[in-house]
Amino acid sequence: MAATTLNPIPQIVVDHVERPPQGLMGWLTTTDHKRIGILYMVTAFVFFIVGGVEALMLRLQLGVANNDLISPQVYNELFTMHGTTMIFLFVVPMMAGLGNYFVPLMIGARDVAFPRLNAISFWLFVAGGVVFYASVFWTPSGAGWIATVPLSESTYSPSGGVDAWIYLVHLTGLGSLLGAINFFATIANMRAPGMTWSRLPLFVWSILTYSLLLIVALPVIAAAVTMLLLDRHFGTHFYDATQGGSVLLWQNLFWFFGHPEVYVMVLPAFGIISEVLPVFARKPIFGYKAIAASTILIAFLGLLTWIHHLFTTPTPVVVLIFAMIASFLIAVPTGVKIFNWIGTLWQGSIEFRTPLIFAVSSISLFTIGGITGVFLAIFPVDWQLNDTYFVVAHLHFVLIGGSVFGIFTAIYYWFPKITGRMLSETLGKWSCGLMFVGTLVTFLIQHSLGLDGMPRRVYEYDNVGHLQLYNQISTVGSWILAAGVLVTVINVARSLKSGAVAGPDPWKANTLEWFVPSPPPENNFDVIPRVRSLEPMKDIRREIERRSLAPHTPAPATITADATSESKVSV
Amino acid sequence: MSVAARRCARAGRAARECREREYNLAALRRSLANKRSQLRNVALLCALTLIAGAVFAPDAFAHFLTPQSGGSPNANQIANLYDITLYIAIVVFVGVEGTLLYTLVRFRKRKGRTAVQIHGNTRLEIGWTVGAAVVLIALATVTFAELHSIRTPPVSGPGGLSVTDGAELTSSDSIAPPKGPYMTVQVNGQQFLWRFTYLGFGKLPDQLDDPYTYYHMYVPTNTTVVLKVVSQDVVHSWWIPDLGGKVQAVPGYTNWTYFKIDKPATYTGQCAFLCGEGHARMKALVTALPPKQWLAWLHNLEAQLKAAKAGGAAGRAALQNRTGSAAVENP
Numbered sequence: 017m018a019a020t021t022l023n024p025i026p027q028i029v030v031d032h033v034e035r036p037p038q039g040l041m042g043w044l045t046t047t048d049h050k051r052i053g054i055l056y057m058v059t060a061f062v063f064f065i066v067g068g069v070e071a072l073m074l075r076l077q078l079g080v081a082n083n084d085l086i087s088p089q090v091y092n093e094l095f096t097m098h099g100t101t102m103i104f105l106f107v108v109p110m111m112a113g114l115g116n117y118f119v120p121l122m123i124g125a126r127d128v129a130f131p132r133l134n135a136i137s138f139w140l141f142v143a144g145g146v147v148f149y150a151s152v153f154w155t156p157s158g159a160g161w162i163a164t165v166p167l168s169e170s171t172y173s174p175s176g177g178v179d180a181w182i183y184l185v186h187l188t189g190l191g192s193l194l195g196a197i198n199f200f201a202t203i204a205n206m207r208a209p210g211m212t213w214s215r216l217p218l219f220v221w222s223i224l225t226y227s228l229l230l231i232v233a234l235p236v237i238a239a240a241v242t243m244l245l246l247d248r249h250f251g252t253h254f255y256d257a258t259q260g261g262s263v264l265l266w267q268n269l270f271w272f273f274g275h276p277e278v279y280v281m282v283l284p285a286f287g288i289i290s291e292v293l294p295v296f297a298r299k300p301i302f303g304y305k306a307i308a309a310s311t312i313l314i315a316f317l318g319l320l321t322w323i324h325h326l327f328t329t330p331t332p333v334v335v336l337i338f339a340m341i342a343s344f345l346i347a348v349p350t351g352v353k354i355f356n357w358i359g360t361l362w363q364g365s366i367e368f369r370t371p372l373i374f375a376v377s378s379i380s381l382f383t384i385g386g387i388t389g390v391f392l393a394i395f396p397v398d399w400q401l402n403d404t405y406f407v408v409a410h411l412h413f414v415l416i417g418g419s420v421f422g423i424f425t426a427i428y429y430w431f432p433k434i435t436g437r438m439l440s441e442t443l444g445k446w447s448c449g450l451m452f453v454g455t456l457v458t459f460l461i462q463h464s465l466g467l468d469g470m471p472r473r474v475y476e477y478d479n480v481g482h483l484q485l486y487n488q489i490s491t492v493g494s495w496i497l498a499a500g501v502l503v504t505v506i507n508v509a510r511s512l513k514s515g516a517v518a519g520p521d522p523w524k525a526n527t528l529e530w531f532v533p534s535p536p537p538e539n540n541f542d543v544i545p546r547v548r549s550l551e552p553m554k555d556i557r558r559e560i561e562r563r564s565l566a567p568h569t570p571a572p573a574t575i576t577a578d579a580t581s582e583s584k585v586s587v
Numbered sequence: 588m589s590v591a592a593r594r595c596a597r598a599g600r601a602a603r604e605c606r607e608r609e610y611n612l613a614a615l616r617r618s619l620a621n622k623r624s625q626l627r628n629v630a631l632l633c634a635l636t637l638i639a640g641a642v643f644a645p646d647a648f649a650h651f652l653t654p655q656s657g658g659s660p661n662a663n664q665i666a667n668l669y670d671i672t673l674y675i676a677i678v679v680f681v682g683v684e685g686t687l688l689y690t691l692v693r694f695r696k697r698k699g700r701t702a703v704q705i706h707g708n709t710r711l712e713i714g715w716t717v718g719a720a721v722v723l724i725a726l727a728t729v730t731f732a733e734l735h736s737i738r739t740p741p742v743s744g745p746g747g748l749s750v751t752d753g754a755e756l757t758s759s760d761s762i763a764p765p766k767g768p769y770m771t772v773q774v775n776g777q778q779f780l781w782r783f784t785y786l787g788f789g790k791l792p793d794q795l796d797d798p799y800t801y802y803h804m805y806v807p808t809n810t811t812v813v814l815k816v817v818s819q820d821v822v823h824s825w826w827i828p829d830l831g832g833k834v835q836a837v838p839g840y841t842n843w844t845y846f847k848i849d850k851p852a853t854y855t856g857q858c859a860f861l862c863g864e865g866h867a868r869m870k871a872l873v874t875a876l877p878p879k880q881w882l883a884w885l886h887n888l889e890a891q892l893k894a895a896k897a898g899g900a901a902g903r904a905a906l907q908n909r910t911g912s913a914a915v916e917n918p
Contacts, residue, residue, distance in 0.1 A: 066821060088865065088867065089864050089867075090865045092859050092861070092863075092864065092866075113813040114869050146617075158863075158864070159861070162859070162860050164821075164822055164860075165822075165837060166820065166821045167821045167861065167862060167863060168820065172778075172820070172821055174832075188734065203749065215839070217695070230754070246844070246854055257837075257838040257839025257840075258838075258839075261839075262839065263838050263839055263840070264837060264840065265824060275617060280785070284743070293892045297694070297702060298701075298702040298706065299702040299703065300704060300707070301706075302706070302707050302708075303706070303707040303708075304705075304706065304707070305711050306707070306708075306712050306716075321746060324847065327840075328824060328832070328833045328834055328835045328840060329835045329840075329842070330760070330761070330834075330838060330840040330843075332759040332760070332761075333760070333761050334759065335761060336761065340727075340730070341727065343722070343724065344723045344727060345723075347719065347723055348716060348719045348720050348723065351715070351716075352712070352716050352719065354683060354713065355712075355719075356712070357716045358686055358687055359689055359707070359711070359712075361687075361690045361691065361694060362690050362694060363694060363699060363702065363703040363705070364694050364702040364703070365694065365695075365696045365697070365700045365702040366688060366690075366694050366695050366696055367689060367696045368695065368696075369671040372775075375688065376691060379687060380684055380687055383680070383683050383687075384680070384686060387676045387679060387680055388676075390672065390723075391669065391672055391673075391676070391725065394668065394726065394730050394733065396664075396668055396730070396733070396737045396738075396832065397654075397665060397669050397672060398666050398832075399665065399831070399832020399833055399834075400655075400665050400669070400828065400831075400832045400833070401656040402832075402833055402859070403824060403826075403833065403859040463652075464651050467650045467651070467652065467653060467654050468648070468651075468655070469655055469828045469856075471824075471826070471858070471859040471860075472859040473866060474857075474866060474867035475866075475867050476867050476868075477867070480855075481650070482651075483664065488748055536828075549623070551627075
């Protein structure tokens with residue numbers, strides 16, 4: 017304390033203030049963005065494990081031609097649950113969790129704009145998951161995560177499984193919508209002094225875009241599933257062709273939501289990568305404005321391309337051409353991102369810590385998914401590849417390469433901030449290696465499966481050509497991938513108790529979350545630092561260095577989170 | 588030997604050993620380097636062999652990298668378009684992943700290396716944006732060049748059959764109306780079976796008695812066959828990989844595709860859109876016969892259908908007589 021005069025300490029005396037609940041009740045009733053973030057992440061990760069086990073069962077069934085391990089109905093239910101779980105219950109809420117925890121910290125806010133709304137968002141997500149998984153005890157939906165009509169109509173899916181799926185979409189959708197509004201309000205209004213739009217961290221840009229996309233796309237799917245619910249139970253005929261309804265209406269509405277949903281899942285992962293690369297290359301991000309702009313552009317174009325999921329439907333050819341061109345256009349900003357990332361690494365001094373290894377693995381795997389996406393955008397080529405294992409391979413390179421590796425990058429990068437402890441580098445590298453090899457072995461060969469004529473969503477196949485060999489390779493790969501995930505689970509479990517203590521800024525990173533102790537205190541910042549550049553922590557470190565070299569400076573040399581006056585941290 | 592001499596000898600031995608060790612180390616390093624470069628060569632060779640094998644040995648691993656084709660011109664043209672895309676994709680893939688890998692190795696952290704503090708390079712960034720756009724414009728151009736021939740069915744060859752009854756194609760459909768004679772088969776998707784109606788071959792004007800088969804479609808060779816794809820329950824997707832791309836069978840809509848088979852052969856395919864429990868078992872066969880043989884097959888089919896119809900009518904009549912009511916309706 018450098019105070020030379022005695023300032024009177026203000027005293028506030030209050031009565032009848034309830035102590036905040038402790039323990040379990042503390043977690044259940046929390047409105048702290050960090051606790052809600054942790055709840056999101058842990059719950060989503062549990063669903064990731066569940067969805068992964070479902071995937072392993074699917075791969076087991078396909079390991080042998082004409083296998084009868086799993087019955088056709090159960091197989092359909094399993095892939096419906098796998099897709100629904102991974103999309104609605106893992107990736108989207110995981111991104112919400114990461115955004116929840118880190119957006120306020122990165123922009124120098126003490127919480128999100130609407131903390132209680134935030135809690136409601138989380139509990140709506142949990143409710144959606146519970147309703148959906150409750151249907152396991154009756155008959156779950158077997159209509160796929162796309163729930164295409166008329167298969168999902170009551171004539172063909174009479175059980176309540178589809179209804180459970182509809183409520184899942186409604187509940188998690190409402191949760192995501194409220195969460196998105198919350199993120200938007202937070203980022204628009206609660207940035208630290210000096211944090212202009214051009215100093216906004218790229219992860220925050222990506223969460224902002226994620227929110228915008230959700231706000232645009234979610235009402236459409238909500239309307240679509242409401243009409244399905246009315247069709248199923250209240251005698252309407254929105255999708256009933258025999259009564260003047262339209263089957264293609266569903267496909268259009270669903271994919272108007274479904275395609276932006278892909279960017280909802282991938283853009284935050286891009287944001288994470290854009291945060292991690294500069295830290296470990298010890299270089300500023302290359303082309304900040306281009307990356308931020310490409311994020312927005314991808315989102316905008318992503319809203320125009322849903323028809324490329326309808327290339328084989330009876331749709332006028334001019335519409336198909338429009339969708340093809342729009343899909344091509346998306347490849348440009350996506351390519352720009354990848355080039356800018358390589359530009360960030362170029363002439364850097366790259367430290368191969370686990371977060372960086374996950375990030376570059378993500379880039380290299382996503383590139384494969386991006387390139388196969390161009391094949392699928394050419395609609396005559398899509399006529400051959402659509403609905404085959406080629407598409408399965410493509411989407412898994414995008415979603416595992418992009419989203420899952422992005423999420424694992426985030427886990428390794430931010431675990432020290434969340435828990436105050438480091439994860440093991442050795443286990444982390446093993447995990448990344450196994451997951452990388454597992455993804456390649458599982459999904460590269462699936463391109464060939466599709467080219468060899470295997471449609472997706474089939475519970476069995478005849479052993480013609482090399483189908484069985486290819487499938488076996490893929491099944492072996494799925495277990496390697498699972499082993500990689502398991503290593504990270506073990507790593508997290510070990511480090512929670514016995515990991516090395518991290519300190520506030522173990523990576524010497526650039527953004528404001530590293531300014532506060534690990535784990536951060538409930539109010540985040542006692543003092544909110546003034547932001548002067550895209551890399552405020554670099555400025556702060558430089559300022560500390562400067563002051564420690566010049567001992568005559570009157571201000572104290574310690575700039576830590578327990579600093580109590582703004583003058584100390586005006587850098 | 589004096590102490591000094593002994594010491595000297597020891598020192599000499601040590602020096603020699605040291606030299607030897609150094610020499611050994613150098614040799615080891617050299618041999619390791621050799622091995623490493625050998626290893627690199629072997630790895631490179633393996634990779635090249637793999638790629639070359641996959642590209643140039645289609646017999647051993649058919650459709651490892653390319654879609655099925657060979658039955659019909661549209662399938663071949665799509666495969667052709669795919670191949671062009673694949674070549675461009677391989678160049679882009681090797682370029683991007685290679686640069687990434689090179690960057691990671693070249694700029695790994697080393698003693699004395701400091702990262703260059705630059706924030707971007709406008710010229711470079713504009714360059715690669717334009718570069719990416721140019722690649723895609725090239726792809727779009729190739730696609731448009733091929734699109735017309737993929738969409739437009741060829742006309743039936745000499746000796747091919749032609750019954751143009753039943754097709755109402757318009758130019759905005761995903762395939763264009765053929766410019767010459769062709770025949771039409773209606774493909775009707777049902778859980779979990781395909782029904783094929785040979786349109787215009789019946790005697791009645793309203794197609795009510797057009798001959799039909801299930802599961803196995805027979806067509807004449809050298810004839811353009813336009814498929815009118817419909818569904819009577821849920822969404823299905825018609826796909827015979829060798830004969831061209833998929834078309835969804837959507838209830839309430841009509842979708843179109845075509846093929847033209849030159850030589851007698853049988854092709855297999857299956858439903859490609861999830862349609863329920865039996866989706867994986869919803870298969871189809873297409874057999875092409877020479878036109879004369881096909882007409883003979885058709886007459887045989889008509890005779891069978893007629894006999895079956897008569898048998899059914901007789902059975903219904905007998906049942907009606909027995910029960911004394913008109914409860915059994917015509918199906």
